[in-house]
Amino acid sequence: MNLRTIRRGGLKRLLLAGAVGLAALSVSALSAQPVKGGAITVATIGEPPTLDPMISTADLVSILTQHVFETLYTFDAKWNLTPLLAEKLPEISPDGLVYTIALRQGIKFHDGSDMDASDVLASLERWTAAASRGTMASRVIAGIDAPDARTVRITLKQPYAPLTALLAMTNSAAVILPKEKIEPVLKEFVGTGPYQLKARVPDQYIQLTRFDGYRQRAGEPDGYGGARKQYADEIRFVPVANANTRAEAAAAGQFDYVDSLPVEAMGKLEGSRSEAVLLKPFGWPRLVLNTKAGIMSNLAARRAVQLALNEEDMLYAAFGNKDFYKLNGDLYPEGYPWATSLGGKVYNQGDAAGAKKLLDEAGIKDRKIRILTSQQYEFHYKMALVAAEYLKAAGFTVDMQVVDWATLTQRRQNPAVWDIFITHSVFLPEPALIDFPSRDAPGWWDTPRRAQVMDAFNQARTQEERVKRWADVQQAVYDEVPFVKVGDFNALAARSPALQGFTPSAWPYFWNAWKAAARP
Template sequence: MNFSMTRRRSLIAMAMGGTLGAVGLPATVFGATPVKGGIISVATIGEPPTLDPMMSTADLVGILTQHIFETLYTFDAKWNVTPLLAESLPQLSADGKTCDIALRKGVTFHDGSAMSSADVVASLKRWTSVASRGKQAAGVIADIEATGADGIRITLKQPYAPLTALLAMNNSAAVIMPARKLAATLTEFIGTGPYQLKARVPDQYIQLVRFAAYKSRAGEPDGYGGARKQYLDEIRFVPMTNANTRLESAIAGQYDYVDSLAVESLSKLKGSKSEAVILKPFGWPRLVLNTKKGLMADQKVRQAAQLALSEEDMLYAAFGDKNFYAVDADLYPKGFPWATDLGGAVYNKGDATGAKKLLDAANPKDRTIRLLTSQQYEFHYKMALVANEYFKAAGFKVDMQVVDWATLVQRRANPDLWDIFITHSPFLPEPALIDFPSKDSPGWWDTPRRDKALNAFNEARTQDERLKLWAEVQKAVFDEVPFIKVGDFNALSARSPKLQGLTPAPWPYFWNTWKA
C-alpha cells in the first residue's frame, strides 16, 4: 500500500524545512580582457580524503588534483576525448588490440625533471594496480610498454572501447607522475599541471601556485582540453563542510568561488555579492547498495528496497522546484546518445506492501539498514530522510549514520561498515566512466549477468552495437539492483563577479580564469 498524501507531505516537509517557488536563472557576464596575477579562494564541501587522484573516485579529489596532475587525454567542450599529455589520439591496430600513443615532447614535472615514456609506463602500471578505474581496465590489458622515448604501447587481450575515456577521467585517474616518486602511498604530489602544491594545512586550506615551467597545449581553450592558461598566481581551496556556512560566505562575497550550494539558495543569491553558476543538467544522485556483505548482499532484499522508494518524493524533498530536477529512471536523460526508456517497471513505486512481501520472502535475520550519508551535500541528507521513512514503512529498520564526506569516503571502502550510502555523479560522456562497472568500486557488484552484459558492451566495435548493448546493461542494473538512481538534477554554485573566464563544469577548474 502506498503512503497517504498527508504522510508523504509531512515527511517531505521534514526533509525540506520549507518550500521553494519557481525562480528565474540570472545571466552571467564575463570580462573580455584577461588579467595576469592575483589569488583566488575556493570554498569546497570539505577536506579531501587524499591528494592522490588514483586512489579516489570522489569528485572533490578530482576537482583539486586536476590542477596539479594531468592525464594522457581529457574531454573537450563537447565531451569528446582529446589529447592532453598525449600528442594525438591513439593509433589502433585493425583488430583493436594494439594501442600506440605518441607523447608530447618538452613536458616538465614540478620537480624540474622531463616527462618520459618510462614515467608514463610506470604511472599507468600503478593506475592498473591501485585505482578502481585502472583495475577495471587491467582485466583487458596484456601489457604496457615504451616504444621509444616519446611513445608507449598498450596491448589489449580483446577490443576495449572505453579505454581512452578511462584514461581521460580526472578521478580514479590515470595521472602521470615521475616514476621515481611512485609509491603505494604517495609522500610527494608532483605532476605536470599548470599549478603545483605549495602547502596543505588540514581543515584550513590547500595552496596551489603557478608552475612557471608549465607547457600548455597550443590553440584555444576547449572544455578541459586545449590551452590551459595560467592567469592566476595562486589558488586556495578552503574546506567548508556546512552548507549554510557556504551559502552565507557566498552572499557576503568572502570567496571567489563557492561550490555545491542547495538549489533553494538561488533566490538568496539575488542582490548578494556573488552570482549564481548553474549547470543544467548536471547529474544523478543514487543510493549505492552493498552487494558484498550484510543485509543488501541478498538480491531479493535489494529489490525490496528498490520497490519501497518514491524517488519523486526524494527529489522534491532535496530540490523543491521542478526547475531543478526531473523524475527519470534511466541512467542517461534525453539528449544523450545513451538515453533509453527501460526503468519504469521498478522506479518510483513507493510500494510498501509489495516491498514488505519481498522482504518477508527473503527473511533476513536482521532487517536494519545502515544508511550512510553526509550533510555536506545537503541534498543527500534530505533524500536520506525521505528514504528512511519509506524503508521503515516497508518493514526495514534504519540506522542512519550522518558523517562528514571524508569519513563517508573512507567508511564506504569497508564492506563491513554499511549497507547503503548516498552519492551522486555528473552525467559522463562514456558509461564505462560511471564507477559501477568496476568490481572494486564500493558496492562490489560482481555477478555472471553483470559480466556478460558489460563485456559485450565494452567489446563492441561500433557505436550502434554499443547503444543496443547498453540497454542490456541497464536491464541488469534494474533487476540486480547494485544501486538505485533517484533522478536527474541541476547544480548550483556561486562566483564573485571579479572571477572572470569561468566555464560552468561538473568539476570546476580555474586555469583560464582571472581576477578582474
C-alpha cells in the same frame, strides 16, 4: 507522507534571474581583457580524503587535483576525447588490440625533471594496480611497454572500446607521475599541471601556485582540453563543510567561487555580492547498495529497497522545486544516445506492502540497514531522511550514520560497516566512466550477469552496437539492483562577478580564469 506542497513562483523568478546572470557573466568574460596576478579563492564542500587522484573517485578530489596532475587525454567542450599529455589520439590497430600513444615532448614535472615514456609506463602500471578504473581496464590489458622514450604501447587481450575515455577521466585518474616519486602511498604530490601544491593546512586551506615550467598546448582553451592559461598566481581551496555556511559566504562575497550550494541559497544570492551558477542538466544521485556483505548482499532485500522507495518524495525533499530536478529512472536523460525507457517499470514505486512481502518470502529476519550519508552534500542527507522513512514503512530498521564526506569515502571502502551510501555522478559522455560497472568500486557488483552484459558492451566495435548493448547493461541494473537511481538534478554554485574567464563545468577548473580586481 505528503511532501509535494510547494510555492513555486518566487523560486522560479529567482532561477530565471540566475540564468540571466550567468548569460551576462559569459558575455562579460568574453569581452574582458585577461589579467595576470592575484589569488582565486574557492570554497569546497570539505576536506579531501586524499590528494592522490588515482585512488579516489570523489569529485572533491578531482576538482582540486586536476590543477596539479594531468592525464594522457581529456575532454573538450563538447565532451569529445582530446589529447593532453599525449601528442595526439592513440593509433589503434585494425583488430582493436594495440594502442600506440605518442607523447608530447618538453613536458616538465613540478620537481624540474623531464617527462618521458618511462614515467608514463610506471604511472600506468600503478594505475592498473591501484585505481578502481585502472583495475577494471587491467583485466583486458595484456601488457604495457615503452618502445622508445617518446612512445607508450598498450596491448589488449580483447577489444575494449572505453580505454581512451578511461585514460582521460579525472577521478580514479591515470595521472602521470615522475617514476622516482611513485609509491603505494604517495608522499609527494608532483605532477605536470599548470599549478603545483604549495601548502596544505588540514581543515583550513590547500594552496596551489603557478608552475612557471608549465608547457600548455597550442591553440585556444577548449573545455578541459586545449590551452590551459595561467593567469592567477595562486588558487586557494578552503573547506567549508556546512552547506548553509557556504551559502552565507557566497552571499557575502567571501570567495570567488562557492561549490555545491543548497537550493535555498538561490534566494540569498539575489542582490548579493555573488551571482548564481546553475549547471543544467548536471547529474544523478543514487543509493549504492552493498552487494558484497550484510543484508544488501541478498537480492531479495535489494529488490525490496527498490520497491519501497518513492523517488519523487526524495527529490522534492532534496531540491524543493521541479526546476532543480526531474523524475527519471533511466541512467541517462533524453538527448544522450544512451537514454532508454527501461527504468519506469521499477522506478518510484513507494510500495511498502510489496517490499515487506518480498522480505517475508525471502525469510530475512534481521532487517537492519545502515545508511551512510553526509550533510556536506545537503541534498544527499535530505534524500536519506526520506528514504529511511519509506524503508521503515517496509519493515526495515534503519541506522542512519551521518559523517563528514572524507570519512564517508574512507568508510565505504569497508564492506563490513555499511549497507547503503548515497552519492551522485555527473552525466558522462561514456557510460564506462561511471564507477558502478567496476566490480572493485564500493558496492562491488560482481555477478555472471554483470560480466556478460559489460563484456558485450565493452567489446562492441560500433556506436550502434554499443548503444544496443548499453540497454542490456541497464536492464541488468534494474534486475539485480546494485544501486537505485533517485532522478536527474541540476546543481547550484556561485561566483564573484570579479572572476572572469571561468567556464561552469561539472568539475570546476580555474586555469584560464582571472580576477578582474587584480588590475593595477
